[in-house]
Amino acid sequence: MFKTFTADNGSEFADLDAFSxxxxxxxxxxxxxxxxxxxxxxxxxxxxxxxxxRRPA
Known part of the structure; x- marks a missing residue:
């Protein structure tokens, strides 16, 4: 479905190596x-x- 995927360096993307x-x-x-x-x-x-x-702080 996807040929490439660009992600941030956040912890939610830690398992992208296995995905790829x-x-x-x-x-x-x-x-x-x-x-x-x-x-x-x-x-x-x-x-x-x-x-x-965004809500003001």
Whole structure:
């Protein structure tokens, strides 16, 4: 289904190595603070924030 997958370096993506081997998918990890490497993710986050703005602290 997917040929490549780009993820953050968060702990929720710790098992992506096994995923890539089982599904014949290349996994790439983005550098911290490099949102341009996660373009689709950042775009979707922006669209979600239009509907659900962050609450002030």
């Amino acid at each position: 081997k089982n599904h014949n998918t290349s996994v790439y990890f983005a550098y911290p603070y490099s949102s341009f490497e996660r373009g689709t993710n950042e775009r979707h986050n922006g669209l979600i924030r239009l509907i659900f703005p």
